[in-house]
Amino acid sequence: MREVAVVGVGQSKFGRISDMTLAELAWQAVKQALQDAGITQKDVEMVSFSNVGGWSSEPLPAIAVNEYSGVSGVGTYRVEAACASGSAALATAHSLVASGAVDIALAVGVEKMTEVPTPMAVELIGRSGNYFWEFSQFGLTFPGYYALYATAYMNEHSATEEDLASVAVKNHYYASYNENASFQKRITVEDVLKSKYVAWPLKLYDCSPITDGAAAVVLASEDAARKLTDTPVWIRGIGYASDTSNLSKRPNFLSLRAAREAAQKAYKKSGIDPSRPHRQIDVAEVHDCFTIAEIIAYEDLGFAPRGGGHVLAREGETYKGGLIAVNLDGGLKAKGHPIGATGVSMAAEITKQLRQQVRGERQADIVKGAGLAHNVGGTGHYAYVSVFSLKKS
Amino acid sequence: MTMSREEMEQMVKAWLQTVEQITRSEGLPVVPDEKTADPLWVDVRELRLKYLIPIKRVKKFFDGLKEGKVYATRCPVKNIYYFPPQADCPVCMDENLEWVEVSGRGQLLTYTVIQVKPASYMHYPDYVIAIARMDEGFNILCWMAVEDPATLKVGMHVKLVVKRREPEGFLTYYLEPA
Ligand SMILES: [Zn+2]
Numbered sequence: 001m002r003e004v005a006v007v008g009v010g011q012s013k014f015g016r017i018s019d020m021t022l023a024e025l026a027w028q029a030v031k032q033a034l035q036d037a038g039i040t041q042k043d044v045e046m047v048s049f050s051n052v053g054g055w056s057s058e059p060l061p062a063i064a065v066n067e068y069s070g071v072s073g074v075g076t077y078r079v080e081a082a083c084a085s086g087s088a089a090l091a092t093a094h095s096l097v098a099s100g101a102v103d104i105a106l107a108v109g110v111e112k113m114t115e116v117p118t119p120m121a122v123e124l125i126g127r128s129g130n131y132f133w134e135f136s137q138f139g140l141t142f143p144g145y146y147a148l149y150a151t152a153y154m155n156e157h158s159a160t161e162e163d164l165a166s167v168a169v170k171n172h173y174y175a176s177y178n179e180n181a182s183f184q185k186r187i188t189v190e191d192v193l194k195s196k197y198v199a200w201p202l203k204l205y206d207c208s209p210i211t212d213g214a215a216a217v218v219l220a221s222e223d224a225a226r227k228l229t230d231t232p233v234w235i236r237g238i239g240y241a242s243d244t245s246n247l248s249k250r251p252n253f254l255s256l257r258a259a260r261e262a263a264q265k266a267y268k269k270s271g272i273d274p275s276r277p278h279r280q281i282d283v284a285e286v287h288d289c290f291t292i293a294e295i296i297a298y299e300d301l302g303f304a305p306r307g308g309g310h311v312l313a314r315e316g317e318t319y320k321g322g323l324i325a326v327n328l329d330g331g332l333k334a335k336g337h338p339i340g341a342t343g344v345s346m347a348a349e350i351t352k353q354l355r356q357q358v359r360g361e362r363q364a365d366i367v368k369g370a371g372l373a374h375n376v377g378g379t380g381h382y383a384y385v386s387v388f389s390l391k392k393s
Numbered sequence: 394m395t396m397s398r399e400e401m402e403q404m405v406k407a408w409l410q411t412v413e414q415i416t417r418s419e420g421l422p423v424v425p426d427e428k429t430a431d432p433l434w435v436d437v438r439e440l441r442l443k444y445l446i447p448i449k450r451v452k453k454f455f456d457g458l459k460e461g462k463v464y465a466t467r468c469p470v471k472n473i474y475y476f477p478p479q480a481d482c483p484v485c486m487d488e489n490l491e492w493v494e495v496s497g498r499g500q501l502l503t504y505t506v507i508q509v510k511p512a513s514y515m516h517y518p519d520y521v522i523a524i525a526r527m528d529e530g531f532n533i534l535c536w537m538a539v540e541d542p543a544t545l546k547v548g549m550h551v552k553l554v555v556k557r558r559e560p561e562g563f564l565t566y567y568l569e570p571a
Contacts, residue, residue, distance in 0.1 A: 127511075144507050148524060149503070155547040197506070198508055198509045253503045
């Protein structure tokens with residue numbers, strides 16, 4: 001297999017983007033990624049496209065976006081791995097380049113969730129589990145799924161709503177420095193605790209928002225990357241796994257089995273010690289669709305022992321300068337979570353962090369030269385963990 | 394928030410009438426975004442989506458509900474329970490599964506109260522979704538019928554009952570404190 005590098009990244013503003021169509025929004029990210037890589041549309045050999053859809057009108061979004069972006073004609077496809085679709089697009093593009101099938105591939109993620117009213121968006125995300133046995137009869141919502149994990153976790157480890165709130169406070173703090181983030185406003189633990197319950201014990205401020213947004217990355221083989229840039233960011237390893245459709249078939253609700261396994265695979269591929277991964281990583285993007293998800297992610301990734309995730313959050317160990325810097329872009333919680341764009345956006349963010357192109361307060365100290373993206377689809381239904389590095393393996 | 398199906402239909406109807414008036418007067422179905430005031434084209438097409446889902450191979454489960462019973466399937470070779478029930482055993486590559494009535498006794502593993510509801514659930518009051526570990530060793534996820542969710546505790550004993558879901562009137566299963 002060949003080495004693969006990220007050589008160009010692009011990212012739109014995240015939020016309620018009511019002045020752009022899906023294709024116009026995707027183009028914002030595609031344009032930046034092509035310009036950042038120093039290539040044109042004719043250099044792109046394959047477009048790996050991520051969009052979950054349902055809430056947006058285009059049924060063949062890859063085709064619509066490629067036409068609008070001037071890359072019509074190349075090989076393309078759309079992937080679905082729920083909220084991890086973006087990482088699935090990245091992983092498949094990575095495989096195409098690594099295998100030698102193509103030298104340059106573009107991974108695009110876009111989601112336009114506000115083309116339907118909020119209750120319909122809640123409905124469509126809620127259907128993203130087992131439709132017949134868990135949604136159609138029992139009306140689970142996306143916060144509801146994670147609330148089932150939160151109740152079990154808080155009961156088992158005596159974690160509190162304040163612990164969960166501390167994750168939201170951190171992610172809003174960093175989002176306040178990110179001009180692309182949905183929320184620019186800092187919040188306090190009290191703000192979170194005062195917000196309304198959405199799915200007890202989760203409150204509005206424990207949840208990522210319904211978001212529009214797009215991201216794109218250009219991947220290149222080693223030869224192509226050397227010609228394009230002096231600072232290629234190498235994809236050292238991507239681990240992937242999945243879990244049952246029915247939540248009821250899981251043995252417990254304390255950890256996401258798929259994420260744990262994806263992390264182990266990614267660490268093995270990239271030479272990271274799974275017992276202390278934070279010693280080899282400067283910065284991590286973790287899938288904080290809900291505050292509880294970030295706490296569980298600390299444990300699934302091995303940053304904290306079982307039951308220690310909420311302690312890490314409470315003690316502020318995932319701010320810059322702590323054990324490991326997590327979600328310095330505001331995370332899904334405050335940057336926003338345009339479902340299909342999230343995984344691609346994580347790759348773009350880690351690339352910028354490693355190149356030290358992030359402005360001010362939210363630039364991580366890059367010492368070890370490596371970063372990680374943890375992207376979960378559904379409620380641990382899919383999981384992808386990707387390791388990026390300034391050093392080639 | 395709870396809203397009856399009639400109220401919801403009224404609301405949608407009123408909105409569609411407004412759009413129609415705008416279209417008539419302006420010649421375009423364009424309205425301002427409720428938050429940003431950006432112009433939005435209101436789709437003149439509409440989808441009404443209701444799936445028709447085959448249940449023939451697990452029909453025994455639904456027949457059971459009519460008798461007030463909840464069935465799982467079990468592989469007689471590996472002794473694996475399947476709930477929700479399924480017709481095929483992927484372990485044995487066989488379809489020799491047997492129907493077994495669920496004991497109905499279990500312990501609460503976790504639960505939540507859904508306050509912000511999906512569009513198709515807006516007509517229900519806030520509802521409790523729970524997962525219980527049944528005595529047989531498998532889990533069941535469904536609504537928990539309870540007066541006050543504050544009385545629920547992880548680990549408490551629960552029982553499974555069959556009841557009609559109103560206002561639709563279909564038979565389904567619920568957990569209750571034992
Ligand atoms: Zn069998």
